Amino acid sequence: MKLKNRYTTKTKELVVEPYEAIQQGNSEMAEAWFAQAAEYWKQAITLTPGNYIEAQNWLTITRRFE
DSSP states (O other): OHHHHHHHHHHHHHHHHHHHHHHTTOHHHHHHHHHHHHHHHHHHHHHSTTOOHHHHHHHHHTTOOO
16 A cells, blocks of 8 residues: 555656645756656656656656757
């Protein structure tokens, strides 16, 4: 159960927090959250190539894919 709770917390951080920062007018904080999300997605894609197509598209569209 710890893993599930940790995953849920990390998902909230990486999905909700950047948008909340934008709504509060803090674009620097939002960018930091998006950068962290990009790093997590890159790790996931490296571990399981061919999965996470939507994440790969997001990384490409936002020019975060190396």
